Amino acid sequence: MDRQRYLIDTLNRWAYEYYVLDAPSHSDREYDRLYDELKELERTTGIVAPDSPTRRVGGEPVKGFERHTHIARLYSLDKAVTEDELAAFFTRVKKTDGDAEFTVEYKYDGLTVCLTYDNGEFIRASTRGNGVEGEDVTAQVLTVRSFPLKIAYRGTLEVRGEAVIRLSVLEKYNREHPSDSLKNARNAAAGAVRNLDPKMTREKGVEILFYDVNYMSEQPLPSQAAAMEFLKREGFKTFPFFKLCGTLEEVQDAVDEIEVGRRSIDYLTDGAVVKVNGVSVREEMGYTDKFPRWAIAYKFEAEEAETTVREILWQVGRTGKLTPLASVEAVELAGATVRRATLNNYGDIMRKNVRVGARVLIRRSNEVIPEILGAIDGTMSETPPPEKPSVCPYCGSAITELGANLFCSNRTCPPRVVQQLTHYCTKNAADIEGMSEATVRLLYAKRGVRKFSDLYALTRESFSGLEGFKDKKISNLLSAIEKSKDITLERLLYALGIGQIGRVAARDLAEFGSLEAIAALTYEELISLENIGEITARAILAYFADEENREELRRLKSAGVEPKRRERVAEGVFAGQTVVLTGSLASYSRTEAQKRIESLGGVAASSVTNATTLVIAGEKAGSKLDKAKKLGIPIIGEEEFLNMLK
Template sequence: MNLEEAEKRIKKLREKINELNYKYFVLDESEVEESVRDSLKRELIDLEAIFPELITSDSPTQRVGSVLSGRFEKIKHKTPKKSLSDVFSAEEIMEWYERISKLTSEKIEFLCELKIDGLNITLQYEKGQLKKAITRGDGVEGEDVTHTVKTIKSVPLSLPEPLDLEVSGEVYIPKKEFERINKEQSERDEKLFANARNAAAGSVRQLDPQVAASRNLAMICYHIDNSYADSQEDALKFLDSLGFKICKHYKKFQSIDEVIEFCNSWQEKRKNLEYDNDGIVIKVNSFLQQQEMGFTAKAPRYAVAYKFPAEQVSTQIIDVHFQIGRTGAVTPVAIMNPVLIAGSTVSRATLHNEDEIAKKDIRIGDTVIIQKAGDIIPEVVEVLKDLRTGDERIIEFPDELHGVKVERKEGESAHRLTNTNIQAVLKEQIAHAVSRKGFNIDGLGTKVVNQLVDECLIDDAADIFNLTESDLLTLDLFKEKRVNNLIDSIEKAKNIDIDKFIYSLGIRFVGEQSSLDLAKFVFDHAKKSTKKIEKVSTPKMQNTLFGETSENTESDFTILDLIETVCSFSLEEIVNIDGVGDKVGATIHSYFADATNQALLEKFYKLGVNLITSDLKNEGKFSGKSFVLTGTLLNLTRDQAKELIKKQGGKVQSSLTKETTYLVVGESPGSKLKKAQDLGVKILTEDEFSAL
């Protein structure tokens, strides 16, 4: 980026950040997640570091606090209230530690506290009596909100000692109280609060103190004048002794490694807190060392705020690539400036299809908000159109890829290759077959699959089971030990649940649940026919989702039987299988009728792939019951929960209907929770699900 481009980008970023800050701090409105504001500001800081000549005094990066609203009397703070610098990773915590280590000759002790996502308030006491409660404001002066803060039960109106004291903390609304408030707002057809922090800020800034009193606000305090303590730990204990509410989860550490471990430990635990917690405040414990380290123009050097990995951040699209899938579908993928999200750095996000691009009006050069949930590839949520410069480019789909024509058929959302008999598609098909939900072959990732195809060692997924040690040792990716491990994994993978085998075939529209539906129907049909299905006593080992191997028994229902049974069904019979339907049924019927596909299945059989049907014979406690999962489960991954349900004869659905038996709710459940309540579907917490 040259100086002219940087100047244009910086101007747009400042305008957008100032607009978002005004809405958030003055109007108590949230247009975007706080993490998005953070990432925009971070980009601005980085650009100003590269082009320091473009820094201006009115830049948001130079501001200490927020704009005042003008509704309340302004009061000057006795000491300026500076913001903490943010850090977003263990590496950045280490960089901070290395900087401050040079500022003192003594060993550093750390005090870590949970960062409450609330409204910063300073309490001023004279002779033990509360006189003023002031918002942080611009850091120099704030607004007098004493009339509402006095209604907060955790704020002492008088102290046990006649002290002149200034105390800082965060006013917040407990999560359950926030849910109650928004429910009442909804019943009155009034605007809902975007989050608990906005609700707390809006309550404190009410002219009528009765409104604040009715919302059961709370305040956690963490700062006093240095004259009353020698360390942050002593300050918290002193506040506690005076009757202030403090965060009881603070902890003292002797090393920075322990600090990082503490930060990581709260990533999941924080969801069980009564308040929103978006990070950890890390401070040098000794006040003497704090004074030694001092301040920069904007923040103390002796403390930082570690922010938990964000689910939504902003970044810029610099290009679009077109990815070919196992069925020949062409998916547009945004290539972006690398950004940290949900704990990992990403530079790609799916744009899904042409309709989705048009709906969101996504262009190359746009600044976008992306989000990542669970293990899925990030996706673009929204375009920040205010940051457009006019240089953005429309995204156009290619007419051909790899020498093959690309077209979009009427009624379909995806563009597709007209011929799928090319290496790019083959690689995707094989990678799908050996993936965790298919054969689950440990050590056979995308790079290995690509090299095996490029070196002509495999022509299809079945050839995996024909690989030898000498084949693998010819690849530059392998040493002897790794070869032996992969050969062992391939041998174990020969014994596979019938539904996972069907899934591994990569039949269009056939996912995990429809694979299981077909497997059950085929097996039940075979049991009722003249075929007798019996167990053979030979134990087999199969890889499981949980990373270990499990003992199974071989059945005499083979891949050849699978081909024969499915081919005996009419299209109507397949379509009428419970959970299948017209679209999925048509692709299953055409796949098994195809001679090339039959030859591939026979090849799997000849190479020793054995179908396990034992799970299909066990009806289980969830037989006849259907489940939908929403939110983040704490003790199981989504795949593990699905596996448990399937093992017990249950069915996992992607969407809710009146026929759904249970909705299992984790953290941050989203819209499915309300829909389940409207439909009358029974709702289970994770603990209730585990107890079934």
């Protein structure tokens, strides 16, 4: 019996190395020799141990599948198709527990099976079925080698995995059985397991990848990470990719990594699974009638394509930032032919393994130019990565490195100026209709347009002799330029790119009423605004301190570009007042209250500053109230506010 136990343990260990670890330590011949010896011993002793590898041959065909009720229901997952839905899921979880962590794993495309153990022994395998009841496929699953017959855990256990057939195994099978070729790996795996003859299951080379503990009678595990550790420790085959994430960015990065990685792995996958790691958070979130609320399956969108990188170029943006731009082999994506794709920065190139000649996956995003998600195969490792530019590729000026990004230090770098001018003309800025990037580039090259104010010096003659400019087009452009003089302060601030501010910060600043008033703000006053941070505050100060910028503002003004002061109602109880609302009011929404204030002559501002003359404090007023007290600004409550409105 000692010899028999030794043979069982040795053969099981070798099978574990071969089927679970993918790291065989012994030849098939050695295995067969010991296996034959074991079989002979079992015949003479008449004893077959429950974990004997001879049980794995599969036995006789069965007449039909018996039904089996799962101890715990096997849920399927809610599908989230878009990034927005993934973000919404993230928000829901974080509202339940701000510290919640997430796990990101591959979603395999095969047949879900559930294996039951009791007292350390494998006793049954069943399909998921409808989640409550499945079919008993013990005889079939026994022929699969990627799980143990004996485990250390002694309680009742149900583990969950996906029965799959490797793509390479499927290919080989189809080559060797041309008359019985299997269409795809999912159907092949399902057909192989749900087959009345277990020998057929064995022949197809099915394996099971385990990813969850569905039920544990004693000491249930606290998290998904602990469940994966448990499965590995007990000898179940798991897939090595497993990410534990805290932020939405980390979750998205892990999902992106799967989206790229799945092209080169040997299994059929159709997405990523994102789960809440902690069981306590899961319990708090619970289930809908169909799905757990704490997990989703992220299915990849079709708007992706594979292509090859031809060249990596650098683009200079309006801030001087250098962005890598890959020229790629033309490929159809979402109805358009794509020849260029972007990357974020140099670190992004390295992280995503992008090289000239590499096969990459690109995805259409909200931007016009699609982004590179990553290189598909790891075969380019000998090709050196593209070099990090040491000088600006357009003007040869020195490069400044700020955080993860590179910047051209030359403020008159040609592409940078073209981008600034183009930005000035966009819809949310000065809104000069018809002034495209191509037109700007032409005016830059042929007519010496450099400054925003140069646009207002353009005449009909400026366009004569430029290709593609007929009378009608010139008239339209000139009238669009003229119209742009009528601009709000908010849009002008954004158009000029002062301190690189966005539209939200521009709106905050515009509350000060004029460029002069903004230019007079101190650092402290700037950072006290809700949407302006330290870097932006310094950039705004630097902008107004620069003589060249001040000259440009004067030129714009004399060209007639002067933002109108916001139309104010001169009469009313709030006339001349700058009013800030903080907290919530019972009788008005914030927007309604602001409208009432403005209709009665006041300015409704969002931040408390020296310019504030009155603060209305509602329920749960926060830091703005503290600040108003510190500055000695008059504060009134809701009742008083309502009285003023009367």
